[in-house]
Amino acid sequence: xxxxxxxxxxxxxxxxxxxxxxxxxxxxxxxxxxxxxxxxxxxxxxxxxxxxxxxxxxxxxxxxxxxxxxxxxxxxxxxxxxxxxxxxxxxxxxxxxxxxxxxxxxxxxxxxxxxxxxxxxxxxxxxxxxxxxxxxxxxxxxxxxxxxxxxxxxxxxxxxxxxxxxxxxxxxxxxxxxxxxxxxxxxxxxxxxxxxxxxxxxxxxxxxxxxxxxxxxxxxxxxxxxxxxxxxxxxxxxxxxxxxxxxxxxxxxxxxxxxxxxxxxxxxxxxxxxxxxxxxxxxxxxxxxxxxxxxxxxxxxxxxxxxxxxxxxxxxxxxxxxxxxxxxxxxxxxxxxxxxxxxxxxxxxxxxxxxxxxxxxxxxxxxxxxxxxxxxxxxxxxxxxxxxxxxxxxx
Amino acid sequence: xxxxxxxxxxxxxxxxxxxxxxxxxxxxxxxxxxxxxxxxxxxxxxxxxxxxxxxxxxxxxxxxxxxxxxxxxxxxxxxxxxxxxxxxxxxxxxxxxxxxxxxxxxxxxxxxxxxxxxxxxxxxxxxxxxxxxxxxxxxxxxxxxxxxxxxxxxxxxxxxxxxxxxxxxxxxxxxxxxxxxxxxxxxxxxxxxxxxxxxxxxxxxxxxxxxxxxxxxxxxxxxxxxxxxxxxxxxxxxxxxxxxxxxxxxxxxxxxxxxxxxxxxxxxxxxxxxxxxxxxxxxxxxxxxxxxxxxxxxxxxxxxxxxxxxxxxxxxxxxxxxxxxxxxxxxxxxxxxxxxxxxxxxxxxxxxxxxxxxxxxxxxxxxxxxxxxxxxxxxxxxxxxxxxxxxxxxx
Numbered sequence: 001x002x003x004x005x006x007x008x009x010x011x012x013x014x015x016x017x018x019x020x021x022x023x024x025x026x027x028x029x030x031x032x033x034x035x036x037x038x039x040x041x042x043x044x045x046x047x048x049x050x051x052x053x054x055x056x057x058x059x060x061x062x063x064x065x066x067x068x069x070x071x072x073x074x075x076x077x078x079x080x081x082x083x084x085x086x087x088x089x090x091x092x093x094x095x096x097x098x099x100x101x102x103x104x105x106x107x108x109x110x111x112x113x114x115x116x117x118x119x120x121x122x123x124x125x126x127x128x129x130x131x132x133x134x135x136x137x138x139x140x141x142x143x144x145x146x147x148x149x150x151x152x153x154x155x156x157x158x159x160x161x162x163x164x165x166x167x168x169x170x171x172x173x174x175x176x177x178x179x180x181x182x183x184x185x186x187x188x189x190x191x192x193x194x195x196x197x198x199x200x201x202x203x204x205x206x207x208x209x210x211x212x213x214x215x216x217x218x219x220x221x222x223x224x225x226x227x228x229x230x231x232x233x234x235x236x237x238x239x240x241x242x243x244x245x246x247x248x249x250x251x252x253x254x255x256x257x258x259x260x261x262x263x264x265x266x267x268x269x270x271x272x273x274x275x276x277x278x279x280x281x282x283x284x285x286x287x288x289x290x291x292x293x294x295x296x297x298x299x300x301x302x303x304x305x306x307x308x309x310x311x312x313x314x315x316x317x318x319x320x321x322x323x324x325x326x327x328x329x330x331x332x333x334x335x336x337x338x339x340x341x342x343x344x345x346x347x348x349x350x351x352x353x354x355x356x357x358x359x360x361x362x363x364x365x366x367x368x369x370x371x372x373x374x375x376x377x378x379x380x381x382x383x384x385x386x387x388x389x390x391x392x393x394x395x
Numbered sequence: 396x397x398x399x400x401x402x403x404x405x406x407x408x409x410x411x412x413x414x415x416x417x418x419x420x421x422x423x424x425x426x427x428x429x430x431x432x433x434x435x436x437x438x439x440x441x442x443x444x445x446x447x448x449x450x451x452x453x454x455x456x457x458x459x460x461x462x463x464x465x466x467x468x469x470x471x472x473x474x475x476x477x478x479x480x481x482x483x484x485x486x487x488x489x490x491x492x493x494x495x496x497x498x499x500x501x502x503x504x505x506x507x508x509x510x511x512x513x514x515x516x517x518x519x520x521x522x523x524x525x526x527x528x529x530x531x532x533x534x535x536x537x538x539x540x541x542x543x544x545x546x547x548x549x550x551x552x553x554x555x556x557x558x559x560x561x562x563x564x565x566x567x568x569x570x571x572x573x574x575x576x577x578x579x580x581x582x583x584x585x586x587x588x589x590x591x592x593x594x595x596x597x598x599x600x601x602x603x604x605x606x607x608x609x610x611x612x613x614x615x616x617x618x619x620x621x622x623x624x625x626x627x628x629x630x631x632x633x634x635x636x637x638x639x640x641x642x643x644x645x646x647x648x649x650x651x652x653x654x655x656x657x658x659x660x661x662x663x664x665x666x667x668x669x670x671x672x673x674x675x676x677x678x679x680x681x682x683x684x685x686x687x688x689x690x691x692x693x694x695x696x697x698x699x700x701x702x703x704x705x706x707x708x709x710x711x712x713x714x715x716x717x718x719x720x721x722x723x724x725x726x727x728x729x730x731x732x733x734x735x736x737x738x739x740x741x742x743x744x745x746x747x748x749x750x751x752x753x754x755x756x757x758x759x760x761x762x763x764x765x766x767x768x769x770x771x772x773x774x775x776x777x778x779x780x781x782x783x784x785x786x787x788x789x790x
Contacts, residue, residue, distance in 0.1 A: 034656040133656035193640040193664045200665045201628045208621035210605055226603035233596045234629050245588040251695060259693055261429040261528035269588045270595045298654055300646060
């Protein structure tokens with residue numbers, strides 16, 4: 001159990017040294033959606049703050065495709081601050097002086113949880129492509145076990161953006177009695193054809209790299225760097241809006257006064273993309289990229305409910321807050337709106353805000369005042385409704 | 396000179412056997428925008444219809460990134476009908492009974508015109524990356540020579556979509572006395588940061604393929620098929636709208652009843668993309684892809700005119716017709732509108748229509764009634780204005 005931050009005299013700095021890495025291995029195998037059984041399953045996770053006596057103040061944060069468990073503390077891998085420290089931490093909207101925050105690396109991931117790069121104890125070799133295809137449902141099933149292990153019956157809130165939003169929806173629809181409030185941000189109830197297409201480009205780029213070795217690169221002591229970098233570059237474009245790219249780079253040249261009439265990175269945007277691609281390969285596993293994108297592609301909450309999305313929410317007691325961003329073209333507002341319509345159809349408790357932002361999909365990771373205000377209002381209101389008391393005034 | 400189709404008793408079928416391939420080599424070297432000199436330069440082209448006695452009925456069609464000169468006749472390479480036969484042919488909007496239509500493979504291309512896959516006579520080896528970087532200006536300069544060679548002083552019309560629109564703008568602004576009317580469709584006056592980014596992904600995918608051999612694959616008897624296919628897949632997504640992808644494929648499965656929990660093409664959209672990628676490599680040269688995308692990236696009509704786009708059009712006698720498509724997110728309407736504003740600023744003769752279509756960028760290649768009506772009106776009006784007479788009633 002982490003130290004009780006609430007008991008400390010002053011909140012620690014937002015970005016302190018890395019916390020101790022937490023690991024827990026499920027006591028029994030996990031039966032996957034595919035019907036396969038996976039064992040052992042280890043979950044790598046972080047917690048922040050302290051669980052209250054009533055065990056009612058837990059917030060589960062679910063991460064996106066290339067995210068990790070370091071939501072509010074420095075990543076020991078990249079040395080960068082937690083990816084959502086703007087939102088999560090002492091005195092923040094998800095106040096770790098008040099809430100017990102849990103964030104776990106997803107099943108299939110590569111930051112410590114069981115995934116294709118880990119050793120399969122049955123063979124003594126990395127799983128590679130012998131790892132079973134997992135789904136969002138499987139990711140959440142593993143999280144449920146972890147939450148059980150932490151002694152939490154009901155989460156105060158499950159919150160996440162992008163693929164995180166898919167996990168939130170899975171939690172809230174499959175385990176409605178275990179979730180008080182749910183905040184799917186910049187997400188969807190199913191992956192669109194265009195999004196599957198972009199993922200397929202990424203997978204094909206990885207598989208086209210001879211160093212991928214049909215998935216066996218770890219055993220071959222190789223890394224499919226070029227393929228993974230190309231996959232990341234293509235994906236990265238989809239995370240930004242055209243306006244954001246234009247404002248950030250426009251057609252400005254990179255460290256030169258004139259075009260060079262060659263294939264070097266003449267333009268800043270090229271240099272930026274290459275950097276995004278080639279730094280990504282140092283922190284991410286190519287096979288994990290295949291598995292996690294596949295899990296997103298497979299997600300379809302409507303199809304699972306006879307094609308009628310509202311059926312997923314029938315009789316739900318969960319308080320929902322949907323948030324989308326106006327310039328997000330990867331998970332456009334229309335996708336969130338479809339969820340809101342389905343929730344309205346079953347008279348569920350739902351708030352919805354489309355945040356005006358020109359920063360594209362990545363806005364959910366950025367300091368967006370309207371987003372943060374919306375979230376603050378929802379979290380505080382939900383905490384009061386649950387009887388967690390009003391928020392302390394800011395220091 | 397091609398046979399005079401207008402003299403024939405009945406128009407030939409829209410898709411007859413391939414016409415004879417035409418080739419012409421410039422009499423003197425071409426001085427490129429980069430300052431380099433290129434020689435010899437051969438232009439591969441097709442013509443349709445007959446030049447009239449006044450030599451005033453010539454229409455130059457400029458093609459897009461992966462287009463070719465077979466605008467209105469079967470391609471001998473793919474066996475497919477001409478890429479714009481809906482628009483160009485006997486009795487069509489660009490009526491080859493009435494107009495003399497020219498279409499040439501661009502400089503840097505791979506369908507017969509001088510490009511990186513051709514043999515450099517000075518070395519006896521393929522140009523490869525020793526081919527100089529060419530620009531839209533260079534492509535048009537080569538076309539100007541061809542038009543001179545065909546004995547045409549002034550073109551009745553220059554028309555093209557996408558990269559074709561860039562060539563149209565180059566023609567109309569650099570050679571305004573040689574162009575009566577100009578129709579840039581689904582284009583822009585400069586390549587945006589997002590578009591440069593997508594091109595860079597494609598180039599990186601090609602260069603990441605070891606079979607690319609640093610550009611020397613022809614000499615090494617290899618083909619960077621995987622890299623080029625990935626480049627094509629990424630680009631292909633940008634040619635369609637999300638709505639079009641959704642309607643065409645949605646989340647439908649490919650030849651299977653259920654998900655396979657693997658990395659095969661479960662979804663139709665994956666199968667379609669793979670097909671697009673892997674058929675493309677049979678008809679296109681990877682280095683050409685590098686050079687032509689680079690030419691598009693470099694295009695910036697505003698920057699060339701001191702940052703003020705209107706300066707490019709000052710005093711222009713050219714009649715312009717701009718056409719964009721509402722769901723085109725690669726070359727959004729806003730880009731065409733910026734050109735229209737610049738033309739209005741110098742009181743030029745300009746029509747503009749944003750065609751309502753949900754088919755995305757590729758709409759310019761498809762049977763879009765509003766697009767065709769707009770074009771018909773503009774072509775007929777311009778022909779009358781030039782004294783080419785009214786259009787014959789449809790048979």
